Amino acid sequence: MLRQYELVERVKAYDPQADEDLLNRAYVFSMKAHGSQLRASGDPYFSHPIEVAGILTDLKLDYETIATGILHDTIEDTVATQEEIDRLFGPSIGRLVNGVTKLSRIETQTDSERQAENLRKFLLAMSNDIRVLLVKLADRLHNMRTLHHIGNETKRRRIARETMEIYAPLAERIGMYGFMDELNELAFLHLEPEAHNSIAARLAQLRAGGSGRVDAIGKSLRALVNAHGILADVTGREKRPYSIWRKMQGRGVSFEQLSDVIAFRLIVKDEDSCYRALGAVHGRWPMVPGKFKDFISTPKRNGYRSLHTTVVYGENARIEVQIRTQQMHDQAEYGLAAHWAYKQDGDTAVASDAYPWINDLLEVLQDAASPEELLENARMAMFQDQVFVFTPKGALHQMPRGSTPVDLAYAVHSDLGDSCVGAKVNGRVVPLRTVLANGDQVEILRGPLGHPDPAWESFVASAKARAAIRRHVRNKAQAEAQAMGGKLLDSLIKRLKVSVDADMMATALGQLMLPDQAALELAMARGTVSDSAVSEALLPGSTAGQRPRRTKRGKPGPAAVSIHGLAAGVAFELGPCCHPVPGDRIVGVRIAERPIMVHAIDCPELGHEAGEWLDVSWGEESDGAVARLAVVVHNQTGALAAMTAVLAAQRANIVNLSLKHRDREFHTDIIDIEVSNLKQLTTIIAALNNLPAVLSVERFRG
Template structure:
């Protein structure tokens, strides 16, 4: 453990103007606050915050951040308060300590909602001052280094999994690769102990069998570059067990099949020399195709710059070589800490400018509908490989691998994604679901009247795009539920046969504990509020004697109901306030009825649907189509002769009648007949009737019935 004077000397060595008194007071305060507390290792608890502060001095951070590292556990684990910290150490240190305290509470969470709320606090605190994240990463790194002292193996694995899922990706996102590598390595040792032990043993055997191969190859690279007049620092190392294991998993290979288990770093004078060095190495050893990446011309989103290449060395092995200058190396080693963003006045703004993914996460945070969605999107945004594409004006857009034109549009701007209708990649019109590759130039085609398509959610890969699509779907659902609930409300109130003024409705809302009329309409549409409960709230005593709590309809009543009195719906947006059930595939023109289930939208069935026989006393709702000329999905079951061209005859008739086939499944087959289930888009009941008649008149078709 660092002594008080040793810690101060470390800080003063790189920052002579550091507030020595602040550091001394923080050291003494933390030591007294933690008192006789012990860690799982048996060491004084005070040793942990001092070691965290020591890690932060390795990053050469300012005195306020070092003081925060010393004090970061005092509010959570002692009787000290945030107000006390502010009084003794200033507002900045108090704010940082409070931020780290909030982040610490993300640990040991098993409940999704609480974990999501802590993730929300994590992101907000991180965006306000990125130093909060630096302290938290140092805290987690020291905890992982001492994790073996925790006796409970389940707790060790939980902490390791959390580190692998959250903290290692965050370290990567801010360019702190040494932190990321060590966090992953320590987590891997806990999560996959057998794999870790096996790979470590193989690496020891490799070292024993080949002598000091790394040193020999490093000297060879340095000598080769020196002969070309390039002065370089060359450092080699074996890849870490976790990196090797991940490659084995990704490529489905055994350890013996891996040929590139060594990596070498070449540090030269300036960027131009990086490319010269690359040319020298490629002239000497052949490059492995597809393994060259230029992160100097196209840096990663976290600012990382370097040239990466893999060559076939003359010892008949692949070696990975990274080439960079001294400034790039410092950034790669320290990441965000190398930029000293906190000394630029507005810490949060500087961090968000350097790391735009933080802003993307904040936008996702603002619109996440559920804890699960928040956790899903933030982890997606933090832990994905990259692909680089360009706008028509040459602006570089970095996206996760597998991204589509829709992901690209949302990465440029949310409004562009919302209005996207098509795309051109390298001047060629393509589908929106086509994936991008490095170097693509993407032009987004847009329309002022366009809106996000709910189907996009099935193929977009960025959290920002998926969040935007889900937000649009939620808005559609809300609008549909409001419209449906308003109609239900009017129909219910009409039974009172007396006018209902605003005062009566306001009183009813109070009794029902609903915020406003919109909340009332949505509750009716989702049947979290029954008709009887509404009637009783509006006019107490009005439901006496109704039976079955004032249930609106029955099957017989619905069958007799006049269509003009039924609630109108359209066929264009199923799944908003209602859904067209797949058991009977109702289409515009069919006689339909609605079933209301508590907490869900209205189920729309054909009046002759067999599922209605077992409705379990659910409330019935009379519905009618607004028009019979809307596109809807219908289902046919066609039995055809087992002979060449029979299915082609069926699809030909469908095409002739303008029906778009959505899906075809072979349900039954034998020597004589095949039975197909065909889902297709039609314009309504009349359109479907014409298609059925045409199919029945075809010699290849034995029978056709609606599904």
């Protein structure tokens, strides 16, 4: 563990103007706050924040960030408060410590609402000050280095998976490949220990069998570029077990079938030397087709620049070669941290300017309708490979792999996406679902009547496009519900035969616990408040003496359905996709801000529902529902009359009838009928199947 004076000396070595007194006070405060707390290793807990601060000094970050590293666990794990940190160390450090505290609660295996809320807070804190992320990455790196001290295997695996799914991709997104590689490698060791150890053992065998091979190839590369007048620092290394494992998984090959497990890096003077060195390498050894990438002319979205190529060296040995300048190398190792050092004079806005994906994530935050949607879109936006496409004016856009013209339209501007009606790729009109490839030139066609199509959601690849499409669908559904609710409210007021003034409406809204008339209209449209409740709120006593609606059979109508397993007054709907009836096995699905949706247990849509499943059953007073049948009928005179006669004889009321398909021999009718229960429906299906004109009858799902 670094001593107090050693830590201060490290900071002063690269930032002579650092506030030495503040760093000393932070060191003492953190040590006292953590007191006798111990880590799983048995070391004093205080050693952890000091090691985190040490990692941050390696990045040469400003003294406020170093102080945040020292203090980052005080609010979460001690009795220290936000107000105390603000008072003793200033609001800037207090804000950073608070941001890291909230971020530290992200967990991928916990309740989705808590996870989404912590992710939301983190993204907002990160967008305001990128140092929040830098401190947290250093915190997670030290935790992963000491993860083996935790005895609970389940906890170790949870932390490792969280690291691989959240923190390593975030490090990659800001170009900190050194952090990313180590985080992935440490997580892999705990998630797949057998695979890790097996690959490590094979690498050791390879190293023993080809002693000095890496050095020999390195000397050949150095001699080659020197002969072309290029000075280069050449280093060679074996790839890490995690990197090799990913290649094995991605290509579906064994370790023995991999030939490119050795990588070499050439650090040269300037950009011109990069291309000259590349020409020398390609002139000496044949390049493997498809393995050359120029990230200098087209940098990655995180600012990464380098030339990558793979060549065949010697007897069919493939080696990967990376060529870059020292500045490019620093960027590759430290990413954003290479720019955000003490010399940046506190310019915390660098994040959103240099990394537009952060702004895209913030748009996703605003558009997400549920915790599940926020998490899905955030992962999509952060953790995807990229393709490079061009607009007709030559503007370069980096898009997630699998993107379509719709994704590009929304990447350029939300209005362009909303008004998109078509696209041209490389001058040719193509379907909007066309997957874009590297180098495509894409022109978006727009029209005054264009609008997002809900079907786009099935093929877009970017979180921004998906969030915008879902937003449009929600807004349209809300507008339609609002209009329907307005009509329902007007109709109810007419039935009451009263003039409702502002005072009456305000009183009614108070009783119904709704903020305004718009909310009342939506509630009526969605069925979360009944007509009788609204009538009673507007005109007390207006529902006295009313009786339940009855049919000619003298029983409550088929709409009289109750569900066991739901709290009293909770709104629910029967799934329009499966049309369950009393007697079917059912399950409820809860989605935030929507009525509970009740599905038949064999409904095909259940596999696509993202909400919480509820164990429900039919109430004893349930007396009917609408069932939907698909009837294939011979195309002959009198067939429809015969079917309606059967339904009448079985006392089933036809709610709706439509023709789904028709040809010369047959037609398929979709019939909605009111039935009391599954037994009655089964009898009706059997009776219809007995008709000579009917080929088949089955429940319609969809």
